[in-house]
Amino acid sequence: EVxxxxxxxxxxxxxxxxxxxxxxxxxxxxxxxxxxxxQAPGKGLEWVSGITWNSGTIGYADSVKGRFTISRxxxxxxxxxxxxxxxxxxxxxxxxxxxxxxxxxxxxxxxxQGTLVIVSS
Amino acid sequence: EIVLTQSxxxxxxxxxxxATLSCRASQSVSSNSLAWYQHKxxxxxxxxxxxxxxxxxxxxxRFSGSGSGTDFTLTISSLEPEDFAVFYCQQYGSSPIxxxxxxxxxxx
Numbered sequence: 100e101v102x103x104x105x106x107x108x109x110x111x112x113x114x115x116x117x118x119x120x121x122x123x124x125x126x127x128x129x130x131x132x133x134x135x136x137x138q139a140p141g142k143g144l145e146w147v148s149g150i151t152w153n154s155g156t157i158g159y160a161d162s163v164k165g166r167f168t169i170s171r172x173x174x175x176x177x178x179x180x181x182x183x184x185x186x187x188x189x190x191x192x193x194x195x196x197x198x199x200x201x202x203x204x205x206x207x208x209x210x211x212q213g214t215l216v217i218v219s220s
Numbered sequence: 221e222i223v224l225t226q227s228x229x230x231x232x233x234x235x236x237x238x239a240t241l242s243c244r245a246s247q248s249v250s251s252n253s254l255a256w257y258q259h260k261x262x263x264x265x266x267x268x269x270x271x272x273x274x275x276x277x278x279x280x281x282r283f284s285g286s287g288s289g290t291d292f293t294l295t296i297s298s299l300e301p302e303d304f305a306v307f308y309c310q311q312y313g314s315s316p317i318x319x320x321x322x323x324x325x326x327x328x
Contacts, residue, residue, distance in 0.1 A: 143321045208267050210264035
């Protein structure tokens with residue numbers, strides 16, 4: 100059974116940093132691209148970032164480019180999101196999502212339950 | 221960036237009725253690279269459709285996707301009580317990946 104478990108969320112002050120992790124199980128992580136998708140309170144889904152199996156292709160939404168960094172450690176079955184210079188508008192539930200594809204960023208066939216990030220002073 | 225506009229914003233229907241949800245793209249979606257998701261409160265989103273019309277594993281056949289280019293539709297032929305949720309379209313034909321703003325399907 101595919102499982103994605105996010106961790107690392109919490110309350111953080113504006114301008115500070117936070118690192119999210121996603122532990123994957125039930126499949127071979129290095130067979131698939133992976134993503135982070137977020138949902139701000141009362142809003143819709145927003146793609147944040149994606150990374151192919153070997154980190155050869157990485158993409159970011161314009162809203163986080165230059166501040167967030169996605170990475171993966173296939174040996175540890177883990178995906179990460181380093182979030183720097185956090186803003187109030189980054190407050191959201193952050194989902195880890197598995198792609199159907201390996202070498203391109205496409206769509207999401209499994210999702211975790213999310214980890215909540217609140218940016219507030 | 222491709223902007224996806226979903227309509228209507230909210231759809232109020234009764235079980236047994238047919239639901240038609242629209243997703244319009246600001247430019248042509250390459251290779252019909254469009255997916256649909258169902259999202260219920262407190263749950264993870266669920267993939268329903270990919271490639272505009274291909275049902276994901278486990279998606280009931282009352283859900284169907286159609287369309288091409290800039291206009292796409294998700295149809296639920298006969299609503300079941302468990303179908304009421306928010307539905308999102310997502311395009312993956314161009315970078316960056318983008319979602320529509322969602323259609324809320326509520327019980328009338």
